[in-house]
Amino acid sequence: MSSTQKDAPAGPAASAAGLRGRRKLSPMAREEQRAGLTLLSPTLVLVLVMVVLPILWTLVLAFQRVRILNIRTAGIFGPYTVANFDNVFSSSFFQSLATTLAYSILGTAGAIILGLIAALALRKPFKGRTLIRASMLIPYVAPIVAVTFTWTTMLDPQFGLVNYWGKRLFGWEEAIPFLSERVRDVSLLGLEFQIPTALITVIVFEWWRSFPFAFLFLTARLNAVPDSLEEAARVDGATPIQRFFHIILPQLLPTMAMLSVLRFIWTFNSFDDIYLLTGGGGGTEVVAVTVFNYLTARGDIGAASAQALVLALILGLFVGVYIKFFAKKEEVS
Amino acid sequence: MAVPVETRRPASSPRPPEGSRWTRDVIETRIFGVLRWVVIVGLVLVTLFPFYYMFILSIRPLDSLLRDPGSLVIPLAELDWGSYVSIMTPQEDGGQGFLRFMGNSALVALGTVLISLLVAIPGSYAISRLNFFGRRQVSALFLAVYLFPSILLAIPLFTFFTRLGLRGQLVALLIVYVAQVIPVTIYMLRNYFDTIPTSLEEAAALDGASRLGVLRRISLPLAMPAIISNGLFVFMIAWNEFLFALLFLVNTRPSWTVSLGLSQLAGSIEVPTTVLMAGSVILTLPIIIIFFAAERLLTEGLTAGAEKG
Numbered sequence: 003m004s005s006t007q008k009d010a011p012a013g014p015a016a017s018a019a020g021l022r023g024r025r026k027l028s029p030m031a032r033e034e035q036r037a038g039l040t041l042l043s044p045t046l047v048l049v050l051v052m053v054v055l056p057i058l059w060t061l062v063l064a065f066q067r068v069r070i071l072n073i074r075t076a077g078i079f080g081p082y083t084v085a086n087f088d089n090v091f092s093s094s095f096f097q098s099l100a101t102t103l104a105y106s107i108l109g110t111a112g113a114i115i116l117g118l119i120a121a122l123a124l125r126k127p128f129k130g131r132t133l134i135r136a137s138m139l140i141p142y143v144a145p146i147v148a149v150t151f152t153w154t155t156m157l158d159p160q161f162g163l164v165n166y167w168g169k170r171l172f173g174w175e176e177a178i179p180f181l182s183e184r185v186r187d188v189s190l191l192g193l194e195f196q197i198p199t200a201l202i203t204v205i206v207f208e209w210w211r212s213f214p215f216a217f218l219f220l221t222a223r224l225n226a227v228p229d230s231l232e233e234a235a236r237v238d239g240a241t242p243i244q245r246f247f248h249i250i251l252p253q254l255l256p257t258m259a260m261l262s263v264l265r266f267i268w269t270f271n272s273f274d275d276i277y278l279l280t281g282g283g284g285g286t287e288v289v290a291v292t293v294f295n296y297l298t299a300r301g302d303i304g305a306a307s308a309q310a311l312v313l314a315l316i317l318g319l320f321v322g323v324y325i326k327f328f329a330k331k332e333e334v335s
Numbered sequence: 336m337a338v339p340v341e342t343r344r345p346a347s348s349p350r351p352p353e354g355s356r357w358t359r360d361v362i363e364t365r366i367f368g369v370l371r372w373v374v375i376v377g378l379v380l381v382t383l384f385p386f387y388y389m390f391i392l393s394i395r396p397l398d399s400l401l402r403d404p405g406s407l408v409i410p411l412a413e414l415d416w417g418s419y420v421s422i423m424t425p426q427e428d429g430g431q432g433f434l435r436f437m438g439n440s441a442l443v444a445l446g447t448v449l450i451s452l453l454v455a456i457p458g459s460y461a462i463s464r465l466n467f468f469g470r471r472q473v474s475a476l477f478l479a480v481y482l483f484p485s486i487l488l489a490i491p492l493f494t495f496f497t498r499l500g501l502r503g504q505l506v507a508l509l510i511v512y513v514a515q516v517i518p519v520t521i522y523m524l525r526n527y528f529d530t531i532p533t534s535l536e537e538a539a540a541l542d543g544a545s546r547l548g549v550l551r552r553i554s555l556p557l558a559m560p561a562i563i564s565n566g567l568f569v570f571m572i573a574w575n576e577f578l579f580a581l582l583f584l585v586n587t588r589p590s591w592t593v594s595l596g597l598s599q600l601a602g603s604i605e606v607p608t609t610v611l612m613a614g615s616v617i618l619t620l621p622i623i624i625i626f627f628a629a630e631r632l633l634t635e636g637l638t639a640g641a642e643k644g
Contacts, residue, residue, distance in 0.1 A: 031466070037546055038467030045458035045517055046473065052514030053480050056491035063491065073498055123374040134375065136630045138382050143626050145575040147594040148615035151601050152389045155608055163388065166405035210381065218634055242363045264482075271484035274577045278598060290486040298582070303494055310487040317484065 063307040070301030086308035095292070095309065099316070102288040104201065105276070106269035109208035114261055116209055117216025118254070121224055122246075135221070142214035150278035153207055157181055184285040200284030204276055208269060216261050223257040224250070263324060270317055289313045389619070393418050393612040400609060418613035426588075431606060433614055435589065436596040443505055443592060444573035447512040448566045454513070455520040456562065460550055462521065463528035464536075474525075477518040485515070485578060493582050503587040511579050516569045523568070527561035528554065564632035567625050574622060593618045 027035065065082045089095065124135055141149065156163050159177035168174040178186070183199040227250065235245050273290035276282060282291035289309065296306035391407070392400060396415045399406075424430020462470060492511055496502040531554065539549050555562075580595040591599065597614045600606045626633065 034465050035467045038461045038465035038470065041457035041461035041465070042467075042473065044454045045521065048454060048514050049477070049480060049517060052492070052510060053483070053488065054476075056488055056495065057483070059491040059495075060487060063494070068494070070497070073494060119374060120378050123371045123378070126371075134379060136627060138378060139630075139634070140386065140623065140626070141382050143571060143575075143622055144386070145594055145618045145622060147575075147577055147598045147601075148389070148619045149385060151597060151611060151615050152385045154601075155392065155612070156385065156388060161401055161404040161608070163405060163407075170405065214382070222634075239360070241360045242367050267482050271486060273486050278577070290484070293486050293490070294578075297490055297493060303490060307490050310484065310490055314484055314487050 060307045060311060063303055064311045065308075066304050068303040068307075070303065073303070086304040087312075089305055090308050090312050095289075095312075098287045098289050098292050101201065101286065102270060102290075102313075105205060105208070105286070105288055106266055106272075108205050109212070109269045110262055110265040112205065112209040113212040113265060114216045114258060116213035117218075117220055117261075118258070120213065120217040121220040122250075124221070125224055138217060139214040141211050142218075146211075146274045147278060149211065150207075150275065154181060154279060157203065181280045182284045198285055200280055200286050204279055204286050207275060207279060208272075211275065212265060212269075215265070216258075219257055219261055220254060223254055227253045263321060267317060267321065270320075271313070386619070389612055389615050392609055393616045395609055397607040397609045418607075418610045419617075421610045422613045422617065431596070431600060431610065431614065432588075433593060433596060433617060436591050436593045437617065439505060439590055440574055440592040440594070443509055443512065444570045446509045447516060447573040448569045450509070450513045451516050451520050451569055452562060452566055455517055455524055455565075456555070456558075457550070458517075459521045459524035460528055460554060463525045464533070464554075477521055481518040481522070489578060489582055492579070496583065502583050503590060505584075505590050508579060508583050508592075511583075512573045512576065515576075515579075516572055519572075520565055520569060523565050524558065524561055527558055531557050560632060564629060564635075567629050568633060571622055571625060 059078070062078055064086055065084065066080050067083055067085065068080075120138060124131060124138075155161075157165070157180040159165055159179045162177075164180070165174070165177040168178065169176075178199065180203045181200055185196050186199045188195045188197055231253075232245055232249050235249050240248065271290055272288070273294060276286050276288050277291055277294065280286045282288070282295070290313070293306050293310045293313065296302050296309065388407075391409055394414055394416060395406075395410050396413060396417070399410060399413055420430070422431045422433045424432070425435065426432040461467070462474060493502070496507045501507045535557070536549050536553050539553050540546075544552065575594065576592075577594045577598065580592045581598070584590050584592070584595055585599070593614070597611065597618055600614070601611055
C-alpha cells in the first residue's frame, strides 16, 4: 500500500540534495561542492584508471583476437570477432561452471553454519573467551599460501599426517590422495557411493578458511540482541531450542543473508585457494582457474577475457535475482 | 499428558530448582551445556592444529619427518633450527633468499598502506562530510569495485603492464594493490567519520579554521583509531596477496614476495618440506603478531557497518 511512497527519495539527505540540485546553488554550497570533488579526486582518478577502465577494456578484449604474442600490435579499435566465445559455450566450460557452483554453494553454506555454531557456543562469557574468540579468527587472516601449503603437507599421501593416522586408527588400506583423486567408491551401510574426493577436500578447506568471517559477524550481531527478549521467552517457558528458533534466529537472519551474498560472491570468484591446493586438478577446476590458465599457459587474452566476462555476468545475475526475490522479502517481514 | 499444568509450573519459573523433574527445558539446558564445551574444544583444535603442525615441522630435521610422519610432539631431542637458516640465506650462498622476499613484501605492503591512506583519508572525509553532486553514485561505485571479481581485473592489468614493460616491477604491483584496497579503506573510514559528531569541526570552522585545517587538526586526530586499524588491515591484505604477485612477478625472482616465493618453491622437489615450513612460519608470523596486537581495533572496524543490517 505504501509502494508509491517508497519511490520518493528515502532519507532527508536525498531530498535535500534533490532540492538543492534544482535551485541555484548558494556560494557556500558551491564551495562545498568544489571541496568535495577536490578531496575525492585522487581516489576517483585511481579507481577509474586502475579499475573501471580496465574492466571496460576487458569488454573490448573479449571481442578481439589478442594473444600475448601480438599484444603490442593489437589496438583498441581493432577487428572485432565473437570467436572467443566459441570455447566459452563448450562442454568443458559448463563443467567448470558446475564445479564452481557446487564449490561456492556448499562452501558458503557450510562456512555460515559453522560460524553460527561457533558464535552460539562462545556466547556466554567464561574465562579466556576473548583469547579463544581471537584465535578462532586466525584461519581467515593467515596468508593463504602458508595455510594451503600446510594443508597439502598434512594431506600428502607419503608423509602426510592425516594418511598416517588414518592408516593407524581407521584401518585405511592405502593412503588417500585427497587433493588429486577425482572420485572414490565408498560403501556405507551396504550402499555404494561415489564421492568426488578432491572437490570435497577443497570445500572442507573453504569451511575451515572462511567460517571465522561468519563467526565474527554473527558474534557482533548476537551481542546486539537485547537480553530482555530471551529472558521474557524463558519466563514464558520456552526451552533453549525454542528460544533459538523463535528469538535468536529471526534476529540473525538479515546478517546471515548478507553473509551468504558476500561469501557466495567471493567464493564464486575465488582463485587462490583452489589453484594453490590442487592447481585445478582432480575435478576441481573452477572458472577462475580456467581463466588464469587461458591467460598464462595459453597466452590467449581474448578467450580469457570472454570467459571472465561470462563469469561476471552469471555472478551479477545470481546476485540480482537474490536481491530481487530474497532481500525484499526480509525487509517486509 | 494428564498433567500439563504441573509440568508447566517448574519451567515457567526463570530458574527451575535443583533436582527438579526432567522437563524438556532441563534436559535441553544440560545437553547444550555439555555440547557447548565439546564444540568449543573441537573448534579450537581444528582452527589451531594446522598452525601447530606448521611450527613443529619447521623445527624438525627432514629425515625425522620421513621416518616418523605421525609425530605430534615438539622434538626436544632433535630440535633443529637449521630450516630457518636455510630459508633466510641468500640464494647465492645456497639458501632460498627469503630475507630478500621479506624485504619486497614489506616494501610493497608498507607502500600500499601509506599511499592508500594518503588518498583515502581526504576521499572518505569528503564522502562523509561534504554534500556534493554525485556523492551517492561514488559510494555505489566503490561498493561495486569491492565486490568485483579480481580475476576479471587481472586480465587487462596483466595486458596493460606487459605492454608498458612494467611487469616484473614492484611498482606495478604497488599501484594495483592501492587500487584494490581503496574501496575498503574508504568504506571503513567513512563509517568512522560518520560516527564523529560534527560539532567540533563546526566550532573550529567558526573560529576561522580553513577546511584543510579542520581536517588536519580536528578530524584526523579523532579518526586515528580507525586510521591505524585500517592501515593494519591494508598491510595484512597486501602482505597476503597472491594472484597479482603471481601474474606480475613470477619471472623475476629478485622481486618475489614471500607469498609468491613460497608458492613457487613448494612446487619444486629440491627444497625440503621442513625448510618450506619454516618459510610458512616466517610468512604467517607477522600477520599473527599484528592481528593479536590490534585484534580489537580490527574486528570492530570490520563489523562496524554490519550491525545496522
